[in-house]
Amino acid sequence: MDVSVVIPVYNAASFISEAVNSALAQPEVKQIILVEDGSSDNSLEVCRALASESSKVEVYRHPHGTNCGEGASRNLGMEKARHSYISFLDADDFMLPGRFETDRGVFERYPDADGVYCSVLNFFHDSTGKVAWLNRGFKESSLTGLSEPADPGSLFNILTGYLRNQPITGHLIPDCLTIKRESLKAARIRFPDELRMHTDTLFIYQCAYYLKLYAGVLDRGIVMRRIHSNNAFIHEMDIQQTRSLFYLATIRWAVNQKLPRRYIFYFRRRYCSLKEENCRLFVGLLLHLRSFCADPHYRRASKEKARKRTILKKGVFSFRIFDEAFAIFTPAFKK
Numbered sequence: 001m002d003v004s005v006v007i008p009v010y011n012a013a014s015f016i017s018e019a020v021n022s023a024l025a026q027p028e029v030k031q032i033i034l035v036e037d038g039s040s041d042n043s044l045e046v047c048r049a050l051a052s053e054s055s056k057v058e059v060y061r062h063p064h065g066t067n068c069g070e071g072a073s074r075n076l077g078m079e080k081a082r083h084s085y086i087s088f089l090d091a092d093d094f095m096l097p098g099r100f101e102t103d104r105g106v107f108e109r110y111p112d113a114d115g116v117y118c119s120v121l122n123f124f125h126d127s128t129g130k131v132a133w134l135n136r137g138f139k140e141s142s143l144t145g146l147s148e149p150a151d152p153g154s155l156f157n158i159l160t161g162y163l164r165n166q167p168i169t170g171h172l173i174p175d176c177l178t179i180k181r182e183s184l185k186a187a188r189i190r191f192p193d194e195l196r197m198h199t200d201t202l203f204i205y206q207c208a209y210y211l212k213l214y215a216g217v218l219d220r221g222i223v224m225r226r227i228h229s230n231n232a233f234i235h236e237m238d239i240q241q242t243r244s245l246f247y248l249a250t251i252r253w254a255v256n257q258k259l260p261r262r263y264i265f266y267f268r269r270r271y272c273s274l275k276e277e278n279c280r281l282f283v284g285l286l287l288h289l290r291s292f293c294a295d296p297h298y299r300r301a302s303k304e305k306a307r308k309r310t311i312l313k314k315g316v317f318s319f320r321i322f323d324e325a326f327a328i329f330t331p332a333f334k335k
Helices: 016-024 043-053 070-080 101-109 127-135 155-160 181-187 199-210 239-256 261-274 281-294 296-309 320-332
Strands: 003-009 029-036 057-061 085-088 115-117 119-124 177-180 213-215 221-227
Touching: 003 016, 003 070, 016 029, 016 043, 029 043, 029 070, 043 057, 057 070, 070 199, 085 181, 101 115, 155 199, 155 261, 177 181, 177 199, 181 199, 199 239, 239 261
Parallel strands: 003 029, 003 085, 029 057, 115 213, 119 221
Antiparallel strands: 085 177, 115 177
């Protein structure tokens, strides 16, 4: 199993050596691709020094040394990958010994596997990162990953939240993944370089939709994720705006790739729910009607919600027409 590791680098001079050395320590890693993204610190010098010490380490930059963002940097890294498997690592994170041992076994056990996902362990590097992390409602000591293995055919629904009340919870980040290079190429999966935030989420949605991803190690972290004052999420000033941009990009992808209408309407509803100006009343009602007609899961959920919020629950009316009418117009009513 030969792995190319893609590491985007931006203002990570104090961390990148630890990340690279942790990858070099993995016997499966044959290539480490550092994409220096126009840093304002001495990250470029550190990257070049690391490349001079090991033939496995390669350094690339965008034209004219411009800053193009994490998504574009990972895309460039994937283009430069030469080996059969691609893994990702953030420049401020590091791998633990045996990072790919379980992944190798999963690929051997499931010949149809396109990729394997694992869990990463979050740790606090400084107090600023810890406070910001806890203010977002995350646990002080936690794993990032799924709570239990998911069937590859259900993974997209789980990660997007399309189906409610799923027993499996959690999400994935690029650090979690090992994917066959040819599978990414065949499905034309790339990071959305038009986004500066949440690029990894849309990339993972694409992987879950097009590829067969199997679970690796979930009960412990095999990659360490550093939470610190320079993490991008800490400087995300307008969360609703960046998430709105993310859902717009997700809608464009779903439409362009001709995903089933139920998914397109679901992403539109998520977009509408973020900010009032995203979705006026008439647009919201129209979207609800279209979703109600196209999506059986949404239809069942709407009808159940209507029953709980109307006199139908008390059994005063039992006519089917009232059930349907209340289900359709419930979003226009206030509790």
